[in-house]
Amino acid sequence: MGLKLESLNKVVVCASRGARMGMAAKAKAQRQMAYLGLRGNFGKPPAPPLSITITRIGPRELDWHDNLPASCKHIADGICDFLGVNDRSRLLTWNFDQQKQGRGVYGVKIGISRSCVYHEPISVTAFDKALADAHEELSKALLGKESLP
Numbered sequence: 001m002g003l004k005l006e007s008l009n010k011v012v013v014c015a016s017r018g019a020r021m022g023m024a025a026k027a028k029a030q031r032q033m034a035y036l037g038l039r040g041n042f043g044k045p046p047a048p049p050l051s052i053t054i055t056r057i058g059p060r061e062l063d064w065h066d067n068l069p070a071s072c073k074h075i076a077d078g079i080c081d082f083l084g085v086n087d088r089s090r091l092l093t094w095n096f097d098q099q100k101q102g103r104g105v106y107g108v109k110i111g112i113s114r115s116c117v118y119h120e121p122i123s124v125t126a127f128d129k130a131l132a133d134a135h136e137e138l139s140k141a142l143l144g145k146e147s148l149p
Contacts, residue, residue: 027073027074028074030074030075030078031074031075031077031078031081032078033078034074034075034077034078034079034081034082034108034110035078035079035081035082037110038078038079038082038110038112039082045082045083045084046083046112046114048083048085048089048091048092048115049091049092049093049114049115050083050091050092050093050112050113050114050115051092051093051095051112051113051114051115052076052079052092052093052094052095052110052111052112053095053096053097053109053110053111053112053113054072054075054076054079054094054095054096054097054108054109054110054111055096055097055098055099055108055109055110055111056068056071056072056096056097056098056099056108057098057099057101057105057106057107057108057109058098058099058100058101058105058106059100059101059102059103059104059105059106060100061098061100062098064096068096068098069094069096072096072108075108075110076094079110079112080092091115093115
């Protein structure tokens with residue numbers, strides 16, 4: 001399942017109240033564009049767990065660790081609106097990529113696929129117990145090996 005949305009305008013950050021209101025309107029428009037684009041193309045959303053890839057298209061690349069995911073925030077919110085799942089859900093795996101295009105060209109590609117692996121969160125105490133059990137079994141195996149002729 002995939003979708004390409006073009007002509008997402010570059011947002012210019014300004015300090016005035018009017019500029020913030022304009023940015024909020026652009027954020028809302030991006031969120032709605034993602035939601036309506038997915039809904040119009042695919043109708044019923046797939047069931048989680050899902051792997052979602054958002055590829056940002058722009059004239060220059062952003063740094064990977066914070067600016068790239070932040071630039072996709074409103075698109076991710078629109079995707080979650082379509083899926084009916086909170087973006088904090090462990091049922092969603094998020095991947096971000098970017099593609100360089102010519103000057104003034106902005107957009108996103110959205111890819112949604114079934115995720116094969118979903119792990120329940122493990123508590124620290126359960127992890128410590130599992131680690132202790134593994135250590136005990138390893139110790140038994142090593143002791144048994146030493147007693148062999």
